[in-house]
Amino acid sequence: MAGEQMKFKEYLQKRKDAKPPRSGSAVRQADFSLLLLVPYMLAFLTFIVAPVIVAIALSFTDFDSVRTPNWVGLQNYIYLFTQDSTFMQYILPNTLLFAVIVGPVSFILSFFLAWMLAQLTQVPRNILALLIYSPSLVSGVAIQVIWVTLFNGDASGYLNSLLLSWGWIDAPIQWLQDQRYLMMVMIIVTIWGSTGVGFLAMLSGILNIDQELYEAAYIDGLRNRWQEVIYVTLPSMKPQLLFGAVMSMVSTLQAGGIGVALSGSNPTPNYAGDLIVNHIEDYAFNRYEMGFASAVSVVLLIFIFLLTKLVYRFFGNGKKKVAAKQLAYQSDGKPYLMTKGKDQHGRALSK
Amino acid sequence: MGGRYQSNKINPQSFGLSQIKFYVILIPLALLLLLPIIFIFTTAFKPADELFVFPPRLWVINPTWDNFARLFKAMSTSAVPASRYIFNSIVVAVLTVTLSVVLSVAAAYILSKKDFPGKQFLFDLNTLAIEFVPIAVSVPRFIIISRLGLTNLFISNILPIIAMPVGLFLVKQFVDQIPDSLIEAAYLDGASEWGIVRQVIIPMTKPAISTIAILSFQSAWGSVEASNLYINNDAYKTFAYYITSFTSSNTSGVGQGMAAAATLIMFLPNLLIFIFMQAQVMDTMAYSGIK
Numbered sequence: 001m002a003g004e005q006m007k008f009k010e011y012l013q014k015r016k017d018a019k020p021p022r023s024g025s026a027v028r029q030a031d032f033s034l035l036l037l038v039p040y041m042l043a044f045l046t047f048i049v050a051p052v053i054v055a056i057a058l059s060f061t062d063f064d065s066v067r068t069p070n071w072v073g074l075q076n077y078i079y080l081f082t083q084d085s086t087f088m089q090y091i092l093p094n095t096l097l098f099a100v101i102v103g104p105v106s107f108i109l110s111f112f113l114a115w116m117l118a119q120l121t122q123v124p125r126n127i128l129a130l131l132i133y134s135p136s137l138v139s140g141v142a143i144q145v146i147w148v149t150l151f152n153g154d155a156s157g158y159l160n161s162l163l164l165s166w167g168w169i170d171a172p173i174q175w176l177q178d179q180r181y182l183m184m185v186m187i188i189v190t191i192w193g194s195t196g197v198g199f200l201a202m203l204s205g206i207l208n209i210d211q212e213l214y215e216a217a218y219i220d221g222l223r224n225r226w227q228e229v230i231y232v233t234l235p236s237m238k239p240q241l242l243f244g245a246v247m248s249m250v251s252t253l254q255a256g257g258i259g260v261a262l263s264g265s266n267p268t269p270n271y272a273g274d275l276i277v278n279h280i281e282d283y284a285f286n287r288y289e290m291g292f293a294s295a296v297s298v299v300l301l302i303f304i305f306l307l308t309k310l311v312y313r314f315f316g317n318g319k320k321k322v323a324a325k326q327l328a329y330q331s332d333g334k335p336y337l338m339t340k341g342k343d344q345h346g347r348a349l350s351k
Numbered sequence: 352m353g354g355r356y357q358s359n360k361i362n363p364q365s366f367g368l369s370q371i372k373f374y375v376i377l378i379p380l381a382l383l384l385l386l387p388i389i390f391i392f393t394t395a396f397k398p399a400d401e402l403f404v405f406p407p408r409l410w411v412i413n414p415t416w417d418n419f420a421r422l423f424k425a426m427s428t429s430a431v432p433a434s435r436y437i438f439n440s441i442v443v444a445v446l447t448v449t450l451s452v453v454l455s456v457a458a459a460y461i462l463s464k465k466d467f468p469g470k471q472f473l474f475d476l477n478t479l480a481i482e483f484v485p486i487a488v489s490v491p492r493f494i495i496i497s498r499l500g501l502t503n504l505f506i507s508n509i510l511p512i513i514a515m516p517v518g519l520f521l522v523k524q525f526v527d528q529i530p531d532s533l534i535e536a537a538y539l540d541g542a543s544e545w546g547i548v549r550q551v552i553i554p555m556t557k558p559a560i561s562t563i564a565i566l567s568f569q570s571a572w573g574s575v576e577a578s579n580l581y582i583n584n585d586a587y588k589t590f591a592y593y594i595t596s597f598t599s600s601n602t603s604g605v606g607q608g609m610a611a612a613a614t615l616i617m618f619l620p621n622l623l624i625f626i627f628m629q630a631q632v633m634d635t636m637a638y639s640g641i642k
Contacts, residue, residue: 033465033544040458041473043514046499047492048480054491065494113380116373118361124374126629131381134388137569137621142614145598146387149394149607158390161406192384197517197566197636204636207362214360239640246482246641253484277486284490293490300487308482 052301059295065288076295087296090271091279094183098275099252099307101187106194107248111241113195114203115233129203136196144261147189151175151262176263179272185262186273190255198244198251205240206233238315245311253277253304276300391618394611395419402608418608425609426593431585433593440572440590443508444620447571448564450513455563459522460552464534474523478641480516493580507581508589512570518563524638525559526552558634565628569621591617 059076061069080087113132117125138146150158153174160172175181209232217232234241256277259268267274267282274282276296284293363370389409394402396414426433462474485492492511501507529551537547553560578592594617598610625632 033461034467036457036544036548037461040454040514040519043454043510044477044480044516044519046495047511048483048485048514048516049476050495051488051491052483054495055488058491058494113377116377119363119373120370120377121363121366128377128381130626130629131385132377133625134622135384137625138388138391138614138618142391142618145607145610145614146390150387150390156405156407158407158409165406192387195384197639200632201636201639204633205640207633208637209361211361237640240636242641243639250482250484254486256486277484280487280490290490290494297487297490301483304482304484304487 055294055297055301057294058291059298061291062289063291063294065290069291072291076292077299079292080295080299086271086274087279091274091276094271094274095276097183098187098190099249102190102194102252102255103249106191106252107198107245109191110195110199110244110248111202114199114206115229117203118206129200132195133199135193138193143189143193143258147185147262148176148264151185153177177269179270182259182263182268182273186255186258189262190252190258193255194248194251196247196251198247201240201247202237202244205237209233209236242312242315245315246308249304249307249311253300256281276303388618391611391614394608395615397608397611399608418612422609422612426597431588433590435586436588436590436593439505439508439587442505443574443589444568444571447509447512448567450509451515451518451567452560452564454513455515455518455522456552456556456560457548458519459526459556460548462519463523463526464529464531477516477519481520483516489576489580496581502581503584503587504582505587508574508577508587509571511577511581512567512574515563515567515570518566521562521635521639522556522559524640525556525635528638529555558631559638561628561631562635565624565632568624572620573617 058069060071060073062072062075063069117129117132120128152158152160153172153176155161155164155172157172157175159175160169163169164172173181175185213232213236214228217228222228222231254277256275259273259275260266260278263269263273267278277300280293280296280300283289283296386409393409393411395418396416397411398413398415398417401408401411401413423433426436462470496502496507496511501510533551533555534547537551542550573591574589575592575595578588582588594613598613
């Protein structure tokens with residue numbers, strides 16, 4: 001017993017020793033290291049996190065930016081889903097249609113462009129990558145200048161003039177004012193600008209896949225490039241795919257103002273191009289119903305959050321232990337399940 | 352039965368016939384994506400008579416600087432000269448890039464190499480915040496900024512955009528790769544925390560730093576939110592804001608040429624900075640995965 005007591009005392013002493021001394025350099029270091037974190041966190045919490053919290057709080061009030069807000073419970077949310085016919089009839093279907101097409105298409109387009117580029121030599125690859133990336137260097141202003149002219153509704157618009165001269169149409173089409181075409185143009189324009197950061201991430205993700213994985217997989221019976229993509233390329237770049245998916249989702253939902261910019265009217269003709277972001281701005285800055293606008297914001301954030309969860313699940317890259325394992329091949333080509341950072345016998349790999 | 356493995360498939364060192372099919376797809380596609388940008392270039396240099404040509408023609412026959420001259424003339428008639436807007440934009444861009452790089456690097460170092468309670472939570476919160484669409488919370492952001500008394504100040508252009516969750520995320524992925532022994536060695540040499548950031552962290556995260564520099568430059572140079580919502584004083588507004596309000600009312604005829612010239616002025620700095628830093632950016636993106 002005495003021996004155990006001694007051990008316990010030793011243990012306590014060790015714990016005491018392990019703690020940093022109360023004065024001297026260690027404490028100063030600790031304080032100073034926190035100081036380095038403070039500026040970022042201050043800006044981050046004030047301008048990014050706090051607005052979300054304020055939005056949630058205001059969504060339960062009738063705040064109109066002048067009077068003291070009153071607590072109204074779930075009234076804003078109930079109104080949004082039961083009485084707000086514009087939202088249910090136009091905004092929600094528009095947003096869903098826009099997101100369901102633009103998100104996946106831009107993601108898949110980015111991947112295939114990156115995959116093809118990765119199979120070229122370096123110089124042409126970098127030049128083509130720059131050309132493909134350049135649309136996302138065009139800022140919001142330019143989008144309007146470019147596309148309004150190209151899709152101009154009279155015969156002098158580039159697209160109309162082209163289609164007229166080919167005899168595909170008899171009269172110019174009001175691409176941007178006609179509710180039948182506005183959404184289509186918005187989708188095209190957004191996809192055009194979508195090969196951004198996510199595309200670059202995927203490109204370098206593919207370039208960084210270990211060549212031996214391919215070699216081993218072919219020995220193991222891989223037959224063609226299609227199988228190569230499915231069994232080697234995609235599983236090996238899951239982290240970059242996830243980053244790309246999140247990025248394309250964010251930029252899709254960020255593109256809220258595009259309909260107004262293209263049609264030149266707010267709201268867009270017969271709400272054909274109004275997305276959820278327009279609805280928020282409409283209530284906030286035209287009608288000053290900040291409480292209601294906040295409720296719509298919260299709905300959007302929840303939508304994004306759920307979508308992210310879905311994306312994480314789709315790429316199977318959650319916090320589950322299993323996901324940390326990936327297929328690898330021994331030198332003789334036999335596959336085995338590898339845990340990241342460990343070799344096949346479970347020993348930690350040293351870098 | 353296994354297929355033949357060709358060793359030069361991904362990242363090939365030399366040209367091979369098998370690559371032709373990718374060129375056949377990629378070159379037309381890249382040109383299609385580039386078409387609107389070519390349109391901006393040619394339109395910006397078109398003389399007045401070519402702007403009104405019917406049917407419209409993409410190419411310019413007699414390029415001229417007329418549109419740029421007209422643009423600056425039109426801008427000089429407003430109360431605030433265009434040069435002031437450009438000056439504002441440059442100051443905003445330089446300060447935003449500097450601050451967001453320094454803040455991200457310092458925070459990434461702490462979040463990667465120090466232990467303290469709540470560390471994982473802060474990083475997770477930051478990763479989650481990448482998905483926050485800033486435009487969704489523009490209302491409460493506006494309320495917070497006005498409550499803090501940050502309206503109508505020059506720094507209202509800068510403060511709201513210096514924290515960039517994606518930037519912190521990318522730098523931290525890089526700092527994670529720096530071996531602890533390097534930092535310990537710097538400690539033993541008597542370096543302070545800030546000294547470690549300067550002498551170890553910054554040199555070893557240069558690719559990530561150029562990436563966030565590009566991203567924050569793009570967001571600052573093209574930012575109109577502050578000028579639109581937080582600032583009433585015209586002397587503090589940015590060039591992007593001026594161009595937006597100018598181009599939205601000039602989309603046809605001569606106005607179209609000026610709008611294209613203005614757009615080109617907005618686009619070129621983004622392009623040049625990206626070209627200079629492309630190689631570094633690609634290095635960063637290798638570590639961009641969300642784990």
